[in-house]
Structures are given as C-alpha cells and as structure tokens.
Amino acid sequence: MSNPREMAYRIFADEFNRSAVKVVGEGEYSPNYIISPLGAKINRVFIVGVLTDVENLGSPEEPFFRAKVSDTTGHFYLSAGQYNPAAAAVLADISFPTYVAVVGKVRSFEPEDGGFFVSVNPETIKEVAENLRDYWCVRTGKSTKERIEAYIEAEKMTKPDADELIKLGFAPAVAEGAILAIENYGSVDTDMYFRNMVSALTTVLREKQSEEFTPVPSREVNGEYRTSFEGDAKPQGSEDSPEFFEEELDKIVLDIIEEVDTADAGGDGALWDEILGISETKKIPRDSLEETMGRLLNKGLIYEPVIGRMKKV
Secondary structure, three states: OOOOOOOEEOOOHHHHHOOOEEEOOOOOOOOOEEEOOOOOEEOEEEEEEEEEEEEEOOOOOOOOEEEEEEOOOOEEEEEEOOOOHHHHHHHHHOOOOEEEEEEEEEEEEOOOOOOOEEEEEEEEEEEOOHHHHHHHHHHHHHHHHHHHHHHHHHHHOOOOOHHHHHHOOOOHHHHHHHHHHHHHHOOOOHHHHHHHHHHHHHHHHOOOOOHHHOOOOOOEEOOEEOOOOOOOOOOOOOOOOHHHHHHHHHHHHHHHHHHHHHHOOOOOOEEHHHHHHHHHHOOOOHHHHHHHHHHHHHHOOEEOOOOOEEEEO
C-alpha cells in the first residue's frame, strides 16, 4: 500500500539551501526528508519565482535539463530528465526569464569530499503572473515566521519539548520541527532568517505595511528580547532609513540597466562597463553598485544572460 502524498512545503531559497540533514525512511516505500535549519521537514516543495536559466546537459534525444528559479532570497536549482518528462517538456520550450510555479521532490547530494547540496526534481512547472509570486512570498513569510518563533521558544526551554510548544499554540508539525532543528543544528542564527524574510516581503510589498509581519522577538540582548527594529534604528520606510536608501538605489540601478540595454542594438543585456560608467556620473560608488547588483540578482529583478551583461526581468 502506497503512502499518502506528502505536503508541498513553502520555503525560501536561503533556508532551503542551508539544509544539511537528511532523514531516511525505514520502509521500502517510506519517504525521505530534508530537515531545514528552522525545522521544516521536507519531502516536496512548492516554490514560485523567476526562471532565470535553463540548460540542456543531455542531448536532443535524451534531454537532461538544469534550471534556476530565483525567489527574493536566492536560487532554487532544478533538474529534469527522463524520470520527470512533463517538467522536462516544459523546460524544453519555455521562454525565460518568466515567473513560474514549481511543485517538486527534494533531492540531496553528499560528495565524497564533503558538503551537502539540495535541489528539486520538478513534478510540474507552470508559467504564472507576478502577483502569484507576491502571494507565495507572503504565505512563505508567514510560515517562516512561525518556525522562527517556535525555535526561539524551544531554545528558551531547559529541555526543549514539542508538547510544551503545542501548549503555547504552535501546530504539531511546527513544534516537532523546532525540536528537530535544535537536535540537528544546535544554535541557529534566527536573526539572519528573520532579516531575509523581512527583505523578501519588503521587495514584494514595497511600502505597504502589514500587521501580520511585524517584527518578532530576536535573540536575548542584555537580559531582554528585542525586535529587529527596536533601539536607535530608524523606522522602516522613513526617508533616512537604510531600507529606504536601498530601495531608491535599486530603482536607480534598474533604470540604468534598462537604459543601457535599450540603447544596445544587440539586445543581449547591459554591458557592465557601461553600467559602471553611468553610475559614476550619478555619484554611485563602485562598491555600492556591486552590492546593489548582487541584491537585485538575489531578488530576481535582473539576471545575467551572458557573462559581463545584465538584463532586467
């Protein structure tokens, strides 16, 4: 008798790619799982992002595709061949960059020289509208926030216990996941995952405010728990805050890339040297430009069609 179909997890790429624990099922048909640093127990994933790259590493007769899907925190790596022909057929014909929704099985690889790498074998791939990516990001942010809160509560316990977390109101899967995370990863930098979550939501929600995603307690500081925006930090969205400055810089650099790309008859993207030249005339330091380009790449707002050129999605 086959096992029921596993739930497809929503998870950001930065948390997914830092997963380094595999749980192997005992029975012949028992599923295997990847445990994320925040305790997501994953067999399948549901991701939405920008498909930025597709490459056939096989042949026209026996294709094997590698692809990248960028959410606002990093990249998911996909592979599809003879064992997932429906997804391979989509990757063979799809034009990119484009927004896609992907449901797939998680795979891990542990080379002999060390390391732990995760990827996704897609079951389905479908082109979608941008607003679905935004909705996915909000839902994924909510799930990430719950895992962060459960981990923080579990870490405060003398002996972390899932039943005690459930009594505090956490869902059983979230509570059990927090215990798995502590057992397998030890101390996790929840601040980093929280900052990445906020950055992701800021990207898709822009200047909108949502009470559902107000800052959650961070690690203990001087005997008390503080939120990420407490203390002397400027309010998020104020005109002299770091978040506002980054958003403005992102817009300026995006405009430069589009301007250079439009002026180039080849249409292969904006040449790096030309982007740098215009940025200098606008008094943008090179290190700030490089940092902004990296941020835009991670957000899936630009991609590199060929080495040395950038193109707006």
